[in-house]
Amino acid sequence: MTHKIKPTLTxxxxxxxxxxxASPPATNPALETARSTIERAQGTPxxxxxxxxxxxxxxxxLRQADTVWAKDADVTxxxxxxxxxxxxxxxxxxxxxxxxxxxxxxxxxxxxxxxRLDARTQEAEAxxxxxxxxxxxxxxxxxxxxxxxxxxxxxxxxxxASQNQAAMEAERAAALQRDLQALAxxxxxxxxxxxxxxxxxxxxxxxxxxxxxxxxxxxxxxxxQYPERRVMIxxxxxxxxxxxxxxxxxxxxxxxxxSALMDRGVNADRIEVKAQGEAxxxxxxxxxxxxxxxxxxxxxxxxxxxxxxxxxxx
Amino acid sequence: xxxxxxxxxxxxxxxxxxxxASAPPAAPxxxxxxxxxxxxxxxxxxxLSATEVMDARVKLDRxxxxxxxxxxxxxxxxxxxxxxxxxxxxxxxxxxxxxxATEVEAGVxxxxxxxxxxxxxQPVRP
Numbered sequence: 083m084t085h086k087i088k089p090t091l092t093x094x095x096x097x098x099x100x101x102x103x104a105s106p107p108a109t110n111p112a113l114e115t116a117r118s119t120i121e122r123a124q125g126t127p128x129x130x131x132x133x134x135x136x137x138x139x140x141x142x143x144l145r146q147a148d149t150v151w152a153k154d155a156d157v158t159x160x161x162x163x164x165x166x167x168x169x170x171x172x173x174x175x176x177x178x179x180x181x182x183x184x185x186x187x188x189x190x191x192x193x194x195x196x197x198r199l200d201a202r203t204q205e206a207e208a209x210x211x212x213x214x215x216x217x218x219x220x221x222x223x224x225x226x227x228x229x230x231x232x233x234x235x236x237x238x239x240x241x242x243a244s245q246n247q248a249a250m251e252a253e254r255a256a257a258l259q260r261d262l263q264a265l266a267x268x269x270x271x272x273x274x275x276x277x278x279x280x281x282x283x284x285x286x287x288x289x290x291x292x293x294x295x296x297x298x299x300x301x302x303x304x305x306x307q308y309p310e311r312r313v314m315i316x317x318x319x320x321x322x323x324x325x326x327x328x329x330x331x332x333x334x335x336x337x338x339x340x341s342a343l344m345d346r347g348v349n350a351d352r353i354e355v356k357a358q359g360e361a362x363x364x365x366x367x368x369x370x371x372x373x374x375x376x377x378x379x380x381x382x383x384x385x386x387x388x389x390x391x392x393x394x395x396x
Numbered sequence: 397x398x399x400x401x402x403x404x405x406x407x408x409x410x411x412x413x414x415x416x417a418s419a420p421p422a423a424p425x426x427x428x429x430x431x432x433x434x435x436x437x438x439x440x441x442x443x444l445s446a447t448e449v450m451d452a453r454v455k456l457d458r459x460x461x462x463x464x465x466x467x468x469x470x471x472x473x474x475x476x477x478x479x480x481x482x483x484x485x486x487x488x489x490x491x492x493x494x495x496x497a498t499e500v501e502a503g504v505x506x507x508x509x510x511x512x513x514x515x516x517x518q519p520v521r522p
Contacts, residue, residue: 162472166476169479169482171475171478172483173479173486176487177486179490184497187496187497190500190501193501196506197507197508201511
């Protein structure tokens with residue numbers, strides 16, 4: 083009995099074993115989870131790089147697990163090896179994430195340094211700008227004060243110049259007065275006046291006597307010396323005779339003296355002639371001495387600008 | 397008598413070898429796991445990966461308890477404690493690196509904001 087049964091049992095056992103081998107074991111979820119985690123780690127560049135040793139170990143564990151599962155369907159050992167593979171793949175992923183974070187850190191540090199540099203550059207630029215503004219402001223105020231100083235100096239110079247000019251003019255006027263003293267000039271409200279008396283003309287005539295010619299010489303000399311001055315020659319008569327006659331006589335006498343001056347080189351435009359007739363007597367016409375004083379020619383000097391002061395109305 | 401011993405010696409050796417092949421002693425695995433757990437604790441991994449460290453410690457304790465009675469199971473537990481502890485350390489290092497990077501990035505942003513404010517025209521001096 084036992085002898086007959088033994089081979090049967092052996093064959094049965096063999097068949098069972100063969101059957102187990104022939105039909106592949108059902109997929110193990112733990113194995114598949116580990117496999118997919120390993121694949122994820124392999125597909126993550128930083129994990130594949132930084133966790134390469136862990137990944138190798140994980141693959142090795144997975145291969146062992148596959149083998150054990152395929153050969154023995156040992157659930158415990160397969161689960162154990164799959165667990166190791168899973169964990170090692172996770173370690174590889176964590177190592178990759180660490181490297182990623184460290185790279186981020188380095189980039190941020192570099193960025194921080196760049197930004198700090200920018201900040202310092204900006205500060206320096208602001209300081210430079212402020213300094214430049216202050217400089218230009220200082221330069222501006224310097225220029226302004228220089229301008230003011232120049233203006234002050236200029237007006238001082240101008241004042242001095244006009245002072246000098248006034249002094250010169252006064253000096254010159256004084257000199258003219260001295261020079262005309264030889265001609266018995268009078269300083270009147272209208273300016274210097276030289277009076278040529280009746281004696282220098284023949285009675286009732288406009289012909290100049292030799293004395294008058296001397297006066298003309300002297301006056302021409304003075305006028306040459308003072309080219310800024312002009313003269314007004316005014317003729318006067320006494321009240322004897324008609325007004326018209328007297329006006330004509332005074333005009334002719336003044337004109338005669340004008341010709342004498344022009345003969346001596348005095349320009350015509352520097353001489354004005356005015357016939358006053360019997361107006362503006364300097365003495366009474368009721369006696370001979372007075373009348374003689376009234377018959378005269380007056381030579382009025384202009385101011386340095388060539389202007390005459392008008393005679394007040396009689 | 398002598399013959400018996402002679403027969404028994406190879407048998408004993410075979411048994412011992414067989415025992416070695418099927419169930420290696422758990423001590424090396426426990427030592428390795430213990431080293432990884434200690435490294436995780438020394439690296440302050442508990443602060444950021446408390447669960448993994450706790451898992452590793454529990455498994456290591458069980459491995460030590462089972463070392464004599466079930467060396468195979470003890471070795472498996474120790475090996476798992478080893479990878480648990482290593483994962484705890486790795487995750488904790490990653491988290492620290494992430495936080496440091498985020499901090500520096502925030503600092504850069506603050507600095508840049510200040511810079512942009514500074515770039516606006518300054519008030520006119522009196």
